[in-house]
Each structure stands twice: as C-alpha cells, then as structure tokens.
Amino acid sequence: xxxxxxxxxxxxxxxxxxxxxxxxxxxxxxxxxxxxxxxxxxxxxxxxxxxxxxxxxxxxxxxxxxxxxxxxxxxxxxxxxxxxxxxxxxxxxxxxxxxxxxxxxxxxxxxxxxx
Amino acid sequence: xxxxxxxxxxxxxxxxxxxxxxxxxxxxxxxxxxxxxxxxxxxxxxxxxxxxxxxxxxxxxxxxxxxxxxxxxxxxxxxxxxxxxxxxxxxxxxxxxxxxxxxxxxxxxxxx
Numbered sequence: 001x002x003x004x005x006x007x008x009x010x011x012x013x014x015x016x017x018x019x020x021x022x023x024x025x026x027x028x029x030x031x032x033x034x035x036x037x038x039x040x041x042x043x044x045x046x047x048x049x050x051x052x053x054x055x056x057x058x059x060x061x062x063x064x065x066x067x068x069x070x071x072x073x074x075x076x077x078x079x080x081x082x083x084x085x086x087x088x089x090x091x092x093x094x095x096x097x098x099x100x101x102x103x104x105x106x107x108x109x110x111x112x113x114x115x
Numbered sequence: 116x117x118x119x120x121x122x123x124x125x126x127x128x129x130x131x132x133x134x135x136x137x138x139x140x141x142x143x144x145x146x147x148x149x150x151x152x153x154x155x156x157x158x159x160x161x162x163x164x165x166x167x168x169x170x171x172x173x174x175x176x177x178x179x180x181x182x183x184x185x186x187x188x189x190x191x192x193x194x195x196x197x198x199x200x201x202x203x204x205x206x207x208x209x210x211x212x213x214x215x216x217x218x219x220x221x222x223x224x225x226x227x
Contacts, residue, residue: 032214043119043206043218044158051214090158094214103216105158 006106021076023091032094033074039087119219127225133195136222140209150206197226
C-alpha cells in the first residue's frame with residue numbers, strides 16, 4: 001500500500017537557522033510529489049511540486065526540495081527560516097501518472113521558529 | 116480569483132442534528148475533494164468528484180455522511196445525524212490540470 005512518512009512531528013528551530021523537514025514515501029510506480037503548508041486557521045497551500053525533470057525543485061518563500069528516487073525521499077529545506085515560517089508542513093504523493101489526484105498526505109510536521 | 120469558498124467557517128451543533136457544509140470550487144476546476152482534519156487522524160480524504168461525478172467515496176466514514184455535487188460550482192457535505200466524534204475541520208479542495216490542489220479555509224465543526 002502507498003504511504004507517506006514524515007518522521008518528525010515537531011521541529012523547533014531558531015530564526016535564521018537552516019531547516020530540513022523529512023519526507024519518505026513508498027511507491028512501486030512513478031509518483032508526483034508535493035509539499036503543502038498550513039498556517040493557523042487556514043487551509044493548505046502549495047509550496048512546491050515535483051512532476052518530472054530536475055530533481056531539485058524550488059518553491060515559494062525560499063523553500064526547496066530534492067527528489068531522491070533511490071532513497072524514496074523528498075525532503076524540504078530552507079537555508080534561513082523566519083518567524084513567519086511557523087506553520088504545519090505536509091508532504092503528499094499523487095500516485096497517479098495522469099495527475100488525477102490520488103493524493104496521500106503525510107501526518108504533517110509542525111515547524112516552530114524561535115526568536 | 117476568490118479561491119475555494121467554504122461555509123460556514125464555524126458550526127456548533129448538538130448531537131443528533133443535521134449539519135450541512137458547503138463549498139464553491141474555483142471556476143474551471145473539474146475535480147473537487149472533501150477532506151477531514153483531526154489531531155488524531157490527520158488529513159483524511161472523504162470523497163472525490165470529477166466533473167461532478169463521485170469517483171471515490173471510500174473515505175466516507177459511514178452512512179451518516181453524504182456528499183453531492185449538483186453542478187460544477189457547488190458541493191455539499193451532509194452529516195445526519197451528527198455525533199461528537201464528527202467534530203473536526205472539514206476542508207474542500209478543487210483542482211484543474213496542474214496537479215495542484217487549492218484548499219478552502221475550512222469549516223470547523225463542533226458537535227456537543
């Protein structure tokens with residue numbers, strides 16, 4: 001069965017420090033990969049996506065992620081975080097090769113940026 | 116573009132009452148999803164429509180839950196009768212051809 005694992009439920013980090021949020025997936029077929037962010041009392045919004053091509057994907061707000069097929073990982077990184085990055089981050093896999101939204105979401109990682 | 120619009124934003128009701136949540140997807144999107152989010156279970160897909168037709172409702176927890184999409188610009192999720200364990204944030208999301216989901220701000224349901 002398909003699954004997405006976000007190993008860290010919470011990640012505290014000081015402002016201006018780098019951060020990596022981990023995501024691993026299990027899949028025997030090609031997948032599309034996504035990171036979404038959820039700010040308090042809001043819906044999820046797309047940070048970045050990997051569909052094909054370059055394995056390093058750049059998204060909004062200075063975030064980037066690297067698709068590693070051999071390790072089945074799609075870790076999210078930011079070199080210097082801001083207080084405003086405090087939010088919950090969800091990794092998601094769409095296992096449909098035709099992009100028909102067979103999404104599986106991870107359990108989320110709560111990023112808390114400390115002053 | 117107004118985005119995905121959900122109503123009500125907050126609903127407090129008593130056990131046994133009927134609850135109806137509403138969603139207006141982004142114009143032109145042909146896919147619509149209802150998700151439920153709780154601390155215990157995270158994000159759960161309840162049902163997925165494509166071109167107004169329910170494609171996958173395997174996530175609907177039980178017969179008390181029903182969803183409709185009478186046209187491309189409107190969907191409802193109904194719970195009848197509601198129970199305290201239904202308390203959650205319910206999200207509607209829509210998608211077009213890009214693979215990206217656009218979420219509404221959610222409807223927070225509290226069943227007493």
